[in-house]
Amino acid sequence: MKPPMIPFLNLVPTYAASKAGIDAALLRVAASGWYLLGDELDQFEADYAAYCGAAHCAGVANGLDALELALKALGVGPGDEVIVPSHTYIATWLAVSACGATPIPVEPIPATYNIDASRIEAAITSRTRVVLPVHLYGQAADMDAINSVAARRGLSVLDDCAQAHAALYKGRKVGSLARISAWSFYPGKNLGAMGDAGAVVTCDAALDAQVRMLRNYGSRLKYQNEVKGTNSRLDDIQAAVLAVKLKDLDRATAERRHIAARLLDGLAGLPLTLPHVPEWASPVWHLFVVRHADREGFQARLAERGIGTLIHYPVPPHRQPAYAEMGLMEGAFPIAEALHREVLSLPLWPGMTEAQIDQIIEAVRDCA
Numbered sequence: 232m233k234p235p236m237i238p239f240l241n242l243v244p245t246y247a248a249s250k251a252g253i254d255a256a257l258l259r260v261a262a263s264g265w266y267l268l269g270d271e272l273d274q275f276e277a278d279y280a281a282y283c284g285a286a287h288c289a290g291v292a293n294g295l296d297a298l299e300l301a302l303k304a305l306g307v308g309p310g311d312e313v314i315v316p317s318h319t320y321i322a323t324w325l326a327v328s329a330c331g332a333t334p335i336p337v338e339p340i341p342a343t344y345n346i347d348a349s350r351i352e353a354a355i356t357s358r359t360r361v362v363l364p365v366h367l368y369g370q371a372a373d374m375d376a377i378n379s380v381a382a383r384r385g386l387s388v389l390d391d392c393a394q395a396h397a398a399l400y401k402g403r404k405v406g407s408l409a410r411i412s413a414w415s416f417y418p419g420k421n422l423g424a425m426g427d428a429g430a431v432v433t434c435d436a437a438l439d440a441q442v443r444m445l446r447n448y449g450s451r452l453k454y455q456n457e458v459k460g461t462n463s464r465l466d467d468i469q470a471a472v473l474a475v476k477l478k479d480l481d482r483a484t485a486e487r488r489h490i491a492a493r494l495l496d497g498l499a500g501l502p503l504t505l506p507h508v509p510e511w512a513s514p515v516w517h518l519f520v521v522r523h524a525d526r527e528g529f530q531a532r533l534a535e536r537g538i539g540t541l542i543h544y545p546v547p548p549h550r551q552p553a554y555a556e557m558g559l560m561e562g563a564f565p566i567a568e569a570l571h572r573e574v575l576s577l578p579l580w581p582g583m584t585e586a587q588i589d590q591i592i593e594a595v596r597d598c599a
């Protein structure tokens with residue numbers, strides 16, 4: 232008999248782990264009659280800032296808005312440049328473009344997939360305002376090296392933490408490492424809402440106040456609009472759900488680490504590249520990404536064995552039609568291009584059984 236299919240992602244066990252708390256939170260907000268900028272949002276913002284080891288958290292509508300509003304709070308606008316990874320989800324770049332600024336790509340370290348700090352200096356010009364690293368797949372970028380080049384050149388660092396809730400860098404929490412950090416709580420993230428949600432976290436009270444003003448029509452006081460802001464609020468239902476799920480995040484992260492350890496152990500010695508973890512990193516395994524020379528064939532063989540996989544990401548931002556105007560041809564960023572050709576994400580989600588982990592290991596061993 233064929234073993235049951237293992238989907239790439241299954242969010243039902245994560246809901247089940249906090250069901251009583253989530254259900255109560257949903258009903259409580261429904262009955263409260265207050266749905267925006269209320270007590271539930273205040274509470275989650277306080278909880279999440281404390282969790283990150285930061286002073287302030289401002290909830291916003293999604294992760295893309297979190298990046299855009301953080302950049303705007305830092306004063307980024309038309310004519311400015313922002314250093315971004317060449318290998319990332321396109322949202323990192325889109326936020327820069329939304330400010331009217333230009334994303335300047337920098338290649339990753341192939342082993343860790345994160346931006347190579349030693350290449351940043353060469354990309355800085357008189358127009359550069361911000362360095363925007365991403366903690367990709369749940370593993371921190373080398374923040375000491377990034378902060379040091381930024382400080383030397385008088386630049387701010389905003390980190391894209393969308394994939395790295397609870398990740399540690401040299402024992403310090405992601406969210407406390409840069410001047411300001413942007414978060415997504417998209418449902419599939421390690422801390423996920425039941426819809427779109429995001430946040431901006433910082434220790435800088437002035438930046439926090441700026442984000443709060445921008446997210447609410449550019450207004451600090453009702454009907455007084457200082458700038459052309461936007462409507463990007465994290466609603467109280469999502470905030471209440473997130474506050475419940477935050478209590479379960481450390482347990483869920485431990486489960487992800489257990490599954491990753493089993494995969495690393497069970498998949499050793501195969502003709503594929505396994506994730507590399509520097510000694511200073513404690514990743515949270517948002518994604519478990521391997522590289523294979525014949526990625527498409529490998530993915531098709533796994534699909535036949537009932538193993539769901541995804542590609543993060545098939546086309547680098549500079550090769551997307553959205554960025555055709557930059558005129559960056561094939562070969563412009565060869566490390567990112569090679570990664571995009573080879574990466575494949577295996578299933579890894581809290582609630583996966585030991586038998587399912589065994590099934591993935593067996594299938595990958597046969598298909599690699």
Ligand SMILES: Cc1ncc(COP(=O)(O)O)c(C=O)c1O
Nearest residue numbers: 293294295320322323393415417
């Ligand atoms: C690295 C990265 N940055 C930004 C985002 C944008 O987040 P959202 O989908 O909540 O807008 C995502 C998620 O999709 C992401 O993975």
